[in-house]
Amino acid sequence: MLLTNLQIQQYRNLDSMELSLDGEIILFVGQNAQGKTNILESIYVLAMAKSHRTSKDRELIAWNEDFARLGAYVQKKNGPLSLEIQLTNKGKRAKVNGLEQRKLSNYIGALNVVMFAPEDLDIVKGNPSIRRRFIDMEIGQVSPIYLHLLSQYQKLIHQRNQALKESFIDLIEVYNMQMAELSAKILHKRMQFIDKLQVWANEIHSQITSGKENLTLRYQSTFSYDQEMSEQDAIDQIFVYLQSIREKEVMRGMSLAGPHRDDIYFSINNKSVQQYGSQGQQRTTALSLKLAEIELIYQEVGEYPLLLLDDVLSELDANRQSHLLTGIKNRVQTFVTSTGVEGLNHDTLKHASLFRVDQGKVTQEM
Numbered sequence: 001m002l003l004t005n006l007q008i009q010q011y012r013n014l015d016s017m018e019l020s021l022d023g024e025i026i027l028f029v030g031q032n033a034q035g036k037t038n039i040l041e042s043i044y045v046l047a048m049a050k051s052h053r054t055s056k057d058r059e060l061i062a063w064n065e066d067f068a069r070l071g072a073y074v075q076k077k078n079g080p081l082s083l084e085i086q087l088t089n090k091g092k093r094a095k096v097n098g099l100e101q102r103k104l105s106n107y108i109g110a111l112n113v114v115m116f117a118p119e120d121l122d123i124v125k126g127n128p129s130i131r132r133r134f135i136d137m138e139i140g141q142v143s144p145i146y147l148h149l150l151s152q153y154q155k156l157i158h159q160r161n162q163a164l165k166e167s168f169i170d171l172i173e174v175y176n177m178q179m180a181e182l183s184a185k186i187l188h189k190r191m192q193f194i195d196k197l198q199v200w201a202n203e204i205h206s207q208i209t210s211g212k213e214n215l216t217l218r219y220q221s222t223f224s225y226d227q228e229m230s231e232q233d234a235i236d237q238i239f240v241y242l243q244s245i246r247e248k249e250v251m252r253g254m255s256l257a258g259p260h261r262d263d264i265y266f267s268i269n270n271k272s273v274q275q276y277g278s279q280g281q282q283r284t285t286a287l288s289l290k291l292a293e294i295e296l297i298y299q300e301v302g303e304y305p306l307l308l309l310d311d312v313l314s315e316l317d318a319n320r321q322s323h324l325l326t327g328i329k330n331r332v333q334t335f336v337t338s339t340g341v342e343g344l345n346h347d348t349l350k351h352a353s354l355f356r357v358d359q360g361k362v363t364q365e366m
Contacts, residue, residue: 030357112305200292
């Protein structure tokens with residue numbers, strides 16, 4: 001898929017603009033705090049209907065304005081597509097080909113993206129919430145059902161925590177059954193995703209390390225969940241466990257188990273990357289995951305996603321840069337931000353469309 005046109009209106013610090021995007025590599029160059037990241041963020045918002053940097057839509061709207069609007073034309077294998085997102089203080093509206101989508105879960109997936117930014121290196125060494133967000137966002141792009149399940153689960157956890165704080169025992173038992181049903185479905189989706197991602201990530205990691213390292217991904221659930229179990233057996237087992245920890249949860253006033261507390265573990269040659277991996281190994285793991293995402297999305301939807309590289313090339317050494325850029329060449333439309341063109345010597349970047357970004361204004365260099 002190709003993003004051929006991007007429209008931005010009253011979005012963060014950016015001037016209202018319409019950009020015609022030609023080619024596989026689009027490079028945005030400018031000093032820090034000029035708006036480069038905001039451009040990539042706008043593409044991400046068009047795909048995911050939310051920012052990767054903030055949960056508050058108000059922060060995406062330009063100062064003293066009531067709304068922001070983003071639009072795009074996308075060329076897909078089945079033909080062209082127009083997308084539009086309007087953000088207001090009262091919520092957001094999303095359109096596909098001019099038709100408003102009543103549910104955002106029906107909108108998400110029309111445009112697929114993979115974002116790679118310096119903070120994504122924390123997927124490996126950061127806290128578990130970063131890894132849960134990573135897995136949720138990626139599954140959500142290819143499974144609208146998963147987004148619906150996750151939304152239901154998040155609402156339930158909020159209600160359940162309130163019941164635990166108030167010691168409403170009868171209500172907690174009702175919530176436990178609902179939580180068991182949703183958890184079993186979410187865990188099945190997550191573990192399926194990890195199994196698929198593992199295949200691609202290990203292959204890519206092995207290539208980067210010249211066959212010296214094997215990367216393993218393992219989903220760690222707070223429940224004793226076995227993928228071989230039937231869904232009903234999983235629900236029953238989770239319900240029994242929730243009943244067994246009810247007193248402890250009431251004492252703490254919070255839900256102590258569930259998908260919202262799970263984690264992903266990475267190991268290289270059977271040693272934990274989080275605990276024992278060098279900085280280089282952690283970065284290679286993060287890079288392998290991002291490149292594996294690209295292949296997994298292609299496998300699921302039949303088209304390569306857009307790749308958004310937000311100032312990440314400066315964080316990677318020459319070997320990792322080369323693997324990244326060679327791996328996407330002639331396959332994935334890529335948007336790159338950088339403070340300068342110096343050091344970007346890879347052949348892939350020599351034919352990039354170049355845009356300069358200065359105080360929210362964007363100009364193309366011919």
